Amino acid sequence: GGNENLEAIGFLQRLNDKIHKRKDGAVSIAEESTAWPKVTGVGLQDGLGFDLKWNMGWMNDYLEYIRTDPLFRKGKHGMLTFSMVYQYSENFILVLSHDEVVHMKGSMLTKMPGSREDQFASLRLSYGYMAAHPGKKLLFMGQEFGQEREFSEERQLDWFLLDSEAEGEMTDHEKLRQYTSILNSFYLAHPAMYEDDIKTSGFQWLSTLDADHSVISFIRKCKEETLLVVCNFTPVFYDK
Numbered sequence: 001g002g003n004e005n006l007e008a009i010g011f012l013q014r015l016n017d018k019i020h021k022r023k024d025g026a027v028s029i030a031e032e033s034t035a036w037p038k039v040t041g042v043g044l045q046d047g048l049g050f051d052l053k054w055n056m057g058w059m060n061d062y063l064e065y066i067r068t069d070p071l072f073r074k075g076k077h078g079m080l081t082f083s084m085v086y087q088y089s090e091n092f093i094l095v096l097s098h099d100e101v102v103h104m105k106g107s108m109l110t111k112m113p114g115s116r117e118d119q120f121a122s123l124r125l126s127y128g129y130m131a132a133h134p135g136k137k138l139l140f141m142g143q144e145f146g147q148e149r150e151f152s153e154e155r156q157l158d159w160f161l162l163d164s165e166a167e168g169e170m171t172d173h174e175k176l177r178q179y180t181s182i183l184n185s186f187y188l189a190h191p192a193m194y195e196d197d198i199k200t201s202g203f204q205w206l207s208t209l210d211a212d213h214s215v216i217s218f219i220r221k222c223k224e225e226t227l228l229v230v231c232n233f234t235p236v237f238y239d240k
Helices: 006-022 056-067 070-076 078-085 116-132 172-189
Strands: 052-054 092-096 136-139 203-207 215-221 226-232
Touching: 056 070, 056 078, 056 092, 056 116, 078 203, 092 116, 116 136, 116 172, 116 226
Parallel strands: 052 092, 092 136
Antiparallel strands: 203 215, 215 226
8 A cells, every 4th residue: 555666675675685605705785765664774673774864864964064154154053963863773984975065066175165275174183073973984985085176977077286395294184184194093992982883882972052152962882981072163263
């Protein structure tokens, strides 16, 4: 009596079951944006059997939030915290995807408001917050160094942005690339960042209500360690 395509459901369940039985490290990820339940549920029972599902809600909320002038972000503070309401309904992967940097949507860098310095600072903040938020991670090519132009399959990325400036000084793009590399190394070195992604025990809010300062804080933890994460989403310095 529903509108489900039962043959398609069965195909996806069997496909994911075959992938998992190979045990060769392959994973299946669903680029899925509807409210279809149990996309990452156990296949051949009542789920589709994917390993991970794109967290489109987090991406859309966060991009709308970070594009907002910092002066007015306090009015959208809930967009920073809402993702944790449904975080454990699926096994999510956080994405800043291809779809967001094509078709006149601008690059990640140009989405950021303010001066050039502010734009790069917002990207560093975004990637740091993304790394610390529960869920696996996916950046689209060029975002790791702050590509300025929209992505196009008709040309290569703007690698020249990484070339040294006069007297050998690093460009802002090279600094961002190195930051992203260090952030990834930090992520891999600290199991609290990933080990209990799908368990409620791996995350704890400390502050969600400080909209006036656009600050949130939380804990990532696992058996081996506990990490404190504090994110300040305005270009205002606080000395504590």
